[in-house]
Amino acid sequence: DGGITQSPKYLFRKEGQNVTLSCEQNLNHDAMYWYRQDPGQGLRLIYYSQIVNDFQKGDIAEGYSVSREKKESFPLTVTSAQKNPTAFYLCASSPRRPGGPDTQYFGPGTRLTVL
């Protein structure tokens, strides 16, 4: 089955620790995205990548880092520099074909809680 997987589903972190959230897709999509969602708020873009070995900061990149070494994978590291990391993290991907659909599809999400 084609799709986007995120792991873990739930993650608990102690203050001062770095954690890495996994995102994998087998849809052969070029573009991948990380969003953060807080209660009662819309999705805010953290980082995105349009091609392997390249990525750009989104609107709230401070305290986060990413890598894109493979087309299928776009892991997000939440560093200790992120002051308020408790949130629902969503990974998305898009085919990004010229002249074609640019729809983003979402994975199931990871809920991060800082203890």
Place this chain on the structure above:
Amino acid sequence: QKEVEQNSGPLSVPEGAIASLNCTYSDRGSQSFFWYRQYSGKSPELIMSIYSNGDKEDGRFTAQLNKASQYVSLLIRDSQPSDSATYLCAVKSFGNEKLTFGTGTRLTIIP
């Protein structure tokens, strides 16, 4: 500041009635428009995409786009309790890889 605005609700609609969800956007360069449905605790799932002025129908769902007035709406006919969710409007500008999301409208269908 480019924005997408939605009424946060909650919007309560009787079962079987038409639910109407609205979204306005500020960037006149916006080219692609999306409606996502998000159940509590779950990730957003795509309902509709629309790119041209007018109506686009898919089953019980109709998306309406008016670029001159800068609004996009979603109509849900014959509303079912399973339609109870938060509906997110998202907008993409030409040449911009980023989607801008509204904060969502919470819809409750009353049996």
